[in-house]
Amino acid sequence: MHTQENIEFVTNQTVILDYLREISSNNIPIEIYSTEPEATWIYKSSIQNIETKNKQIVLRQVLPSNWQEFIPPTTRIEISCRMPLGTIKFRSLLSPLDDSENSLYCRLTLPKKMSRKQLRANFRISLDRFSSRVSFKLGEETEVMGKCLDMSMGGALLQLSKNDYDIQNGQVIDPFNLLIADTLDLSSAFKVCNIEQNDRGLLLGVQFLDLKPSQTKPINAALNKIERQNITT
Structure with missing residues (x-):
């Protein structure tokens, strides 16, 4: 089946949370990029859970572990996740979950918008x-x-x-x-x-x-x- 990409922007918070929970429950890997085109680094992680009360996403260890050298807490980054029917992307801020030196967990701010690049049939x-x-x-x-x-x-x-x-x-x-x-x-x-x-x-x-x-x-x-x-x- 031939496919084409269809990009849709999602702002409905219920739908956004559904996608994040789907990523978390299926342990689908996420990739972390810079929003600057000249930056070439890519980091990887996965979602541990979503804390809606604190408006944050808890990540498992981000790898490679030197991510703090390139991503200050105030620098907006892009998150990408390949799901079975397409790719989810959103922008967020990344920081350690707590102040302990050896903390393995990180957190992302909960996005208000995400893009969905959906693969769909180019014929009905x-x-x-x-x-x-x-x-x-x-x-x-x-x-x-x-x-x-x-x-x-x-x-x-x-x-x-x-x-x-x-x-x-x-x-x-x-x-x-x-x-x-x-x-x-x-x-x-x-x-x-x-x-x-x-x-x-x-x-x-x-x-x-x-x-x-x-x-x-x-x-x-x-x-x-x-x-x-x-x-x-």
């Missing part, structure tokens, strides 16, 4: 052979129903059953539910990127918003399953 996968259902509400009373025609890691093409819904380009729908039989049950938000009419109703091209790691993994697994079945049947 057809759901023609799969039963799907989409549902969401417009306002308090209007229940919208439809199905999903195709899907990628970043969004989907939805076929709605009517063409008289009051939906605008750029509109954010939250929440919506996408159910693909025996494959995926997704509840999330989306932004409307394109609207067209056909003889069956409205076609919506949508972009998924603020997906958590616990959601991207099932989407990736579902797309792989659908692609395999599309090829073999």
Whole structure:
């Protein structure tokens, strides 16, 4: 499967914490870089835990151990972590966890923003052979129903059953539910990127918003399953 990179900036603190906890619980290595292009040093560590009350991330020993020679506590650094579906990056400050001379643990300030460079398929996968259902509400009373025609890691093409819904380009729908039989049950938000009419109703091209790691993994697994079945049947 060919891939392309899609960079998204994340400011939702719940999503940021979910990514950090995912990195910590799976003991995924992180790399520490300078924000200055001429600096060539790289340090490595991993996340021990996240202390939300103190707004800090506790790291295990940073290696090589001479990091304090190059990274003063007031110097902003870049953190990078390669996750299964892409790379997470954010900027922070690094300092020893305590004042003891032989302290092995360090701390990062908790970021308010991170970038997510997501690897996603550069083509959408057809759901023609799969039963799907989409549902969401417009306002308090209007229940919208439809199905999903195709899907990628970043969004989907939805076929709605009517063409008289009051939906605008750029509109954010939250929440919506996408159910693909025996494959995926997704509840999330989306932004409307394109609207067209056909003889069956409205076609919506949508972009998924603020997906958590616990959601991207099932989407990736579902797309792989659908692609395999599309090829073999």
